[in-house]
Amino acid sequence: MSDICPKCGLPKEICVCEDIAREQQRINIAVDKRRYGKMMTIVDGINPHELDIDTLISNLKTICACGGTIKDGKIELQGDHRIKVKESLEKMGFMVDVL
Numbered sequence: 001m002s003d004i005c006p007k008c009g010l011p012k013e014i015c016v017c018e019d020i021a022r023e024q025q026r027i028n029i030a031v032d033k034r035r036y037g038k039m040m041t042i043v044d045g046i047n048p049h050e051l052d053i054d055t056l057i058s059n060l061k062t063i064c065a066c067g068g069t070i071k072d073g074k075i076e077l078q079g080d081h082r083i084k085v086k087e088s089l090e091k092m093g094f095m096v097d098v099l
């Protein structure tokens, strides 16, 4: 038996709710300068109910080869990774703004 999507009631294989959720989400990427001149890439605008933020941050840490944490629902990556983060989020189907 296949899983049924709780939103639209269709089997998960043909449900597009997750795709729609991704398109509706606008994710902001910003760079923050911290103490001692350290740069942090901040990824904001993620809806934790529609996206697995833990999976996303581990993917981004691998792609950027850096450390990172989740703080107040935002992803913080060590260093300036705006371009890499933007490219990978767009590949996943998100709308991305770089601030």
Ligand SMILES: [Zn+2]
Pocket: 005, 006, 007, 008, 009, 010, 015, 016, 017, 018
């Ligand atoms: Zn659905």
